[in-house]
Amino acid sequence: MPELPETETIARDLDGAIRGRKITKVSVRKADVLRGVTARALAKSLRNATIVRSWRRAKLVVLDLDTGDRLVVQPRFTGALLIDDGGFTGPELSYSTLRLELDDGRSLHYADVRRLGTVALMNAKRFDEYSRMLGIEPLDRAFTAKHLSAVLRATSQPVKKVLMEQRKIAGIGNIYANEALWRARIDPSRPAASVSLEEAKLLRASIVGVLEAAIEARGTSFRDYRDARGKRGSFVEKLEAYGRGGLPCRRCGHKLVSTHAIDGRATTLCVTCQR
DNA sequence: AGGGGAACCCGTACGC
């Protein structure tokens, strides 16, 4: 489930690997991943375009093209952007939905087992409109404790749910919301508006800290996530809350509790040290 | 405005 650190890892890998490469051929095998563009139109727009940059916004991998268009990939749960150096055989190719052949003989695949991920082609105007709908980047300088506090004060929704709202803060999903709240010792079910400025300072530092550490570890591969080389991220070993229900809290030793009470999503917390 | 629910998709887990 690529959240910010996983998407950042993919985008950085691709930037190093295929920046400057020209797309020579486009094959669409499963057109239902496409959004707002037909297979035919996508192929026409991408053929002979050069990839000038790969970067991340929220949980999106964005490939800037020299045509001014942007290829925007949202991997959701099982999507992966994989570079094929020529070694891909049957198994690696079986879930490929889209293949971009490059001018150096390699290919970039968008593979997605469950196909809930999406691929869109946007011109600059449309991308800006879309990006404007998304919230602040938590690793941006502007993401201060004051900013976070203002976001939280505006609603009585559970603080965990607010952290995951992409229109408010971009890139945090279920795993890192659980982790950040554990680090900050805040109960995920608390009304967001009840979080004090002092607590918001600690929460901001916890969010930034866990995201940066996860990027360092190349992400969390709990189940499906793979980077552009098909490799797993190692942050799963560092998780303190997510997936550890019933296991002892590494801070106080009490058993962590799992619930689905907030927005129907798996939440794990230490009821002793998260208040 | 904010909340609830469905749709999207298919591998996996589970029940019989």
Place this chain on the structure above:
DNA sequence: TGCGTACGGGTTCCCC
């Protein structure tokens, strides 16, 4: 063992 069904999970969209 085989078959059928429920479930999960982020985002979008529709309706109340």
